[in-house]
Amino acid sequence: MINKKELQRRFMVHLDPILLMGVGLLLLVSLIVLYSATDSNLLRVFGQFVNILVAFAAMWIVANMPLHYLMRSAVPIYIFGLLLLVGVALFGDISHGARRWLNIGVATIQPSELMKIAVPLMMAWYFEKNEATLTLKNYFVAALLLLIPLALIARQPDLGTALLIGASGFYVLFLAGLSWRIMVGMAVAAAAAAPFLWSMLHDYQRHRILMLLDPSQDALGKGYHTIQGMIAVGSGGILGKGYLNGTQTHLDFLPERTTDFIFAVYSEEFGFLGNLILLGIYIFVIGRGFVITANASTYFTRLMAGSITLSFFTYAFVNMGMVSGILPVVGVPLPLVSYGGTSMLTLLLGFGMLMSIHTHKQLVKT
């Protein structure tokens, strides 16, 4: 018979308590801010709680999976995701001018979310397979593994997600040891080609790019979001206006305040001090990710853990940068805080992998 203590040990054995603490704090922040952002709508908060429970279960399962399972799943998941993307391109539902969703009868799914995990997983798997004989060609192939789904997502068009997946893939390439010379060379080539590419664009495409760079050009559209977001953050001051007292939030000035702009709600009500605390928690989680990455035992796990950690940082940075007006508005939620089931699931899946990478290695050692 297994007693209660043993059961508890078995449940926790593959969960990293330190990471769990950081993640738990962020999820707590999420529920608290959401209550305010929805004007005290407990139903929505409960909805987010259900999202968390589902994602947490998925995380637990992945954390308990031995690493070779993870490796073996790389290729099928990647191909599955790629097929879904092609499916979206051919049969996808159009919403808000983009073809991102695939209707599979019972639900609609957004395959680009899956690729946030699948692409780095596939690339890390590929590098592991060719570890002994790495040549330039392998980097080229890995880049191709990244670029194919990227192109499909970019033409949906979903530039925001494409950029994020591009970043997660680049992290794998970088950590896998892509030579500095090539990176510098590509940067120079891109800079040199830019004027040429610019001249090839249509007027309306140029207009869109300029608008990304200077939102005040589009004060009625996305620029409006940025302006209201900045007012919310700035008016929060050092101590904030107090929980449930944000005027920007509760007088309907903030758009998308449960999703992409939830940080503005938090910042308005908890102020600079609150921001310090939130940044602190993010640094804590990211730092733990770095420790796990540094101690990972195989090439595959190092690359995977590094990419997950750096991607998590990127989401957080891009979202907060966007709300505070230093980055253009792209649809990126604040990780683990914004309302939403899909992003919650992919994020916690990633953390599940981190935990699996960490705990299974330890078991091997002892």
Add this chain to the structure above:
Amino acid sequence: MKHRIELKNHQREIFYFRLRLMLSLGFVLLMLLILLLRFVYLQVVKHEYFQTLAESNRIAVIPVVPNRGLILDRNGVVLARNYSGYTLEIATRKVVDLEATINELSTLVNIQPKDRKRFKKLLAESRNFDSLPIRNRLSDEEVARFAAQRYRFPGVEIKARLFREYPFGEGTSHLIGYIGRINDKDVEQLEEDEIASNYLGSDYIGKTGLEQSYEKELHGTTGFEQVEVDAGGRGVRSLSRSAPVSGNDLTLTLDAKLQEVAEQAFGKYRGALVAIDPSNGDILAFVSKPGYDPNLFIDGIDSENWDELNNSPDVPLNNRALRGQYPPGSTIKPFMALAGLFYGRSPSYTIHDPGYYTLPGSSHRYHDWKQGGHGSVDMFKSIVISCDTYYYGLATELGIDKVHSYLSQFGFGQKTGVDMEGEVSGLSPSQEWKMKRHNQVWYAGDTVSAGIGQGYNLVTPLQLASATATLANDGIAFKPHFVKQIKRIPAGAPEPEPQPIHDMHIKPEYIDLVKRAMEAVTQPGGTAAGASAGAPYRMAGKTGTAQVIGMKQGEKYVANNISEYNRDHAWFISFAPVEKPTIALAVLVENGGHGGSTAAPIARKVLDYYLLGKVPTPLESDNEKEGAEHD
């Protein structure tokens, strides 16, 4: 040895990996530091500024709607314009009991039952947050009366606005189309095109005709004004403003006066007329009869008018010139003649017409329109007297696929590519088409009737006018178009001169023969002699009749025995002056019987005005509206 090297490499690898990881960490910290500094800037340094914006005042961004571009004819006559007026609008989400509010309002301003009906219809169709007009074009007195009582009506407001107006009304309805209130479907489309933010504050969008096709040019760029608003939401002070950019004015190739002449020439008849300048594809007149009053649609049409338009047996909402498909009938013969010449039929080849045609080995008789036949007929005569038997034989000799391929060069069976949405392609049949569409083989009999433009053949008036223009221009085709120039601000490059899209390289002697024959059609002995008598310019033409119902073998067509809507359609195509054509046109008169007697006189009036400046004496006092209602 080997093992040691690998081990060493492994350690080195880990070293380099950790180095890169450290670099990443440095990058992460640097970025987060930047973020932190940004927070310091926003929340500490600039806190008071944002505090002011957020607490004591609020910023509202108010869209400033641009003026819609005007539509002018080639001489600057205004076909669509804007005028300012007052409208009484209800913000539906702020009003609890709509019915009661409207009842109370009706004590101040004149609200008719039809206004209520229209409002209800708008309510059903509109976006939820709109404020909707209950009355348009308020008088000054009504404005004053409401203003005094305004406090009683929260959510009801008077707005000064630009209204769209179409001075020619019904006469240009199918050409200009109309604008209407933006509905959910429009919003979806705007979002898909990623221009929804340019329509904030806009209530209207082009729905049909050129208003729809040139929506992007006409709409303009919405400006915006950042204003401080007080707690009540009223604007206090303007912070910044970006002026709207008015929509671009369109100058059409159309001649409004010519359009009017053509429209009136139809009298009570239904039908369509398209006139084109053969030397460049400019559309000079574009009539579809009956039309409708486009001004009714702008603020949402009331249900009575809508039912009347929608249920009329004359289908006034159907754009016949663009979308009506009819058999071309005998108007196809000049084109068939050119096909024959191209494939080697000699102009002097003469048949003897006994009044019918039979396929080899068959006894079935395909009748000529003239009982007893025309006697000896060569190509020239076949056009002048419109001999069916000649073309039964010619089509059979060429075979349908050759006919199809030659006629496609004139644009039969294809969209002309005109700059108006909703064009249809007509039909120029081929063996392949019939197999695909009907899964049937092509019969020899199909070719026979195709030879005189019956059977499967279908054309639109626009298409036939375009083909006629190409013929008049010696086989050099231009794409027909409505817009001559778009007045852009700032001025862009002027519209390029229209370029020919296709040159058929027809031999001069061939085109000359066909043109001479078409001129003879309008001379004594030709099928359109009556309508063209006394014209001081050289006019060429061809009559045609499109069957609405088929006649059984041996049955005789007697117009009076057939209900009006089943009578034949009359066609006339024409161009003038023959030596150097400046106008080519196609006229269709629905259920008009013979082309020579109903369609050709309409063409004559149009040509007389265009070439001589002769304005026809006004028709009988009955106006077009009564005309549209005749039985």
